[in-house]
C-alpha cells in the first residue's frame with residue numbers, strides 16, 4: 416500500500432505571540448516541524464509534503480536539508496483549507512495519506528506505524544488519533560455514539576454536553592487519499608471561527624456510511640503546542656523521554672531533571688553526566704566520558720574517556736582521554752587530539768592541537784596548527800589578527816612555549832624548539848632552537864636608597 420504524509424505548518428500561531436513561525440520554535444534543540452518530519456522518516460514514510468504559509472520562506476529554509484516537497488497556503492483559512500492547498504500533491508495518488516501537524520511534535524514513529532496499520536487492517540476511510548484528558552480545554556472533542564466515532568467538534572463550537580467530553584482529537588489522521596480529496600470540496604466554514612476545518616471530514620465520511628476508526632494513545636504523544644506554556648510542557652515530556660532512553664542504554668545521569676540532551680545526540684555507555692549540561696545538535700559522545708557540571712556541547716564529537724568541566728564546545732572534535740576545562744571555550748572547527756589538556760580559561764578557535772599537547776591555563780589559540788607533545792605556558796596568545804586579516808600559525812611537535820608568549824601570525828615554530836617566557840615571536844623558529852625575544856634584564860644597584868624610598 417502506498418503511503419505518504421502531509422504536515423500542516425502554515426498557521427499563524429497567534430497564541431504563541433512570536434515573530435517566528437510557530438512550527439520553527441524548538442523543543443530539545445530542534446524545530447517542532449523537523450521533529451515531525453524526522454519521525455515520519457523513522458516510520459519509513461518517504462513522500463512528505465509540508466504545507467507552508469506564515470513565514471513560508473523561513474520554514475522552507477529550516478527544513479531544506481530534509482528532502483521534502485511543499486505546498487503553499489497563501490491565506491490561512493483553516494486546517495481543511497490547508498489540506499486542500501496540497502491538492503496537487505494528492506491528486507492521482509491511490510493509497511493512504513497520514514496528516515500531521517507541525518505543532519504536535521511528540522508523536523513516536525511506532526505510533527505512526529500502528530496508526531497506518533490499524534487504518535489499513537480495518538479498511539477505514541479515515542482513522543484518527545485521540546487521547547483522554549482530564550482537562551481538554553482548547554482541543555477538538557471526539558463525539559462517539561455506541562462507542563463509534565461520529566464526528567469531531569471544535570472546542571469553540573461545543574455545546575455544554577460536548578464540552579464535558581474528555582477525548583481530545585490529536586489532529587493526527589490517516590485517510591484514504593481519494594476519499595479525503597472528495598470530502599474536501601464538501602467542507603464549509605459555517606462555524607464559530609469561520610474556518611474550513613479538516614476535522615469536519617470525519618463527520619462527512621461517517622454520514623456517508625464510510626468506516627472511521629480511532630486509536631487512543633497517551634497525551635504525552637499528542638500534545639499540541641499553541642502557547643509558550645505548552646512549548647515548555649512539550650519540552651519537558653521530550654526531555655524525559657530522551658533522558659530515559661540514554662539511562663536505559665547505560666548512561667548515568669546524576670540528575671535527569673537538570674540534564675538537557677537534544678533528540679539526535681548519541682552517547683556511549685558508562686558515560687556520566689552531572690547536572691547542568693546542555694548537549695545539542697548532532698553531538699556524539701563516546702564511552703566512559705565524564706561531563707562534570709555546566710557545559711554546553713553543540714554539534715561536536717567527544718571521544719571515549721574524555722573529561723569536560725564547565726566549558727563550551729561548539730562544532731569541534733575532542734580526542735580520547737583528553738581533559739577540557741574548567742572554563743574552556745572551544746570554538747568551531749577545532750580538532751583536539753588524544754590525551755591532550757585544554758585547561759582553565761583557554762580559548763581555542765579553528766585550530767588543531769596534537770596528541771599529548773598541554774594548554775593548561777589562560778591561553779588563546781586561533782587559526783593555528785599545533786603538533787604533538789607541546790607545552791603551552793600560562794598566558795600564551797596566538798596573535799592571529801592584524802586588524803584586517805587573519806593569519807595562520809604553525810607549531811611543530813615537542814615545542815615548549817614559555818609563559819606569556821605572543822606568537823604573531825603568520826609564524827612557524829618548528830619541531831623540538833623552546834621559546835623563552837615573555838617573548839613576542841615574529842620570526843620563524845627553526846628546529847632545535849631556543850628563541851628569546853624580550854628586553855635584557857638590567858639591575859641598578861642602590862636605586863631604591865638613591866630615590867629615598869628605603870623606609871617606606
Ligand code: UD1
Pocket residue numbers: 423424425426427438466468488490491492493494495496497516517518519553554555556567569583584585586611612613614638639640641
Ligand atoms: C487542531 C484541531 C483540533 C485538535 C488540535 C490538536 C482543527 C480544526 N482542529 O486545533 O481538533 O484538537 O488541533 O492539537 O483542525 N494550520 C495550517 N493552516 C491553517 C490553520 C492551521 O497549516 O489555515 C496548521 C497550523 O500551522 C498547525 C496545525 O495546522 O500546525 C493546527 O492548527 P491550529 O490552529 O493549531 O489548530 P488547533 O486550534 O490547535
Ligand code: CA
Pocket residue numbers: 518639640641
Ligand atoms: Ca494546535
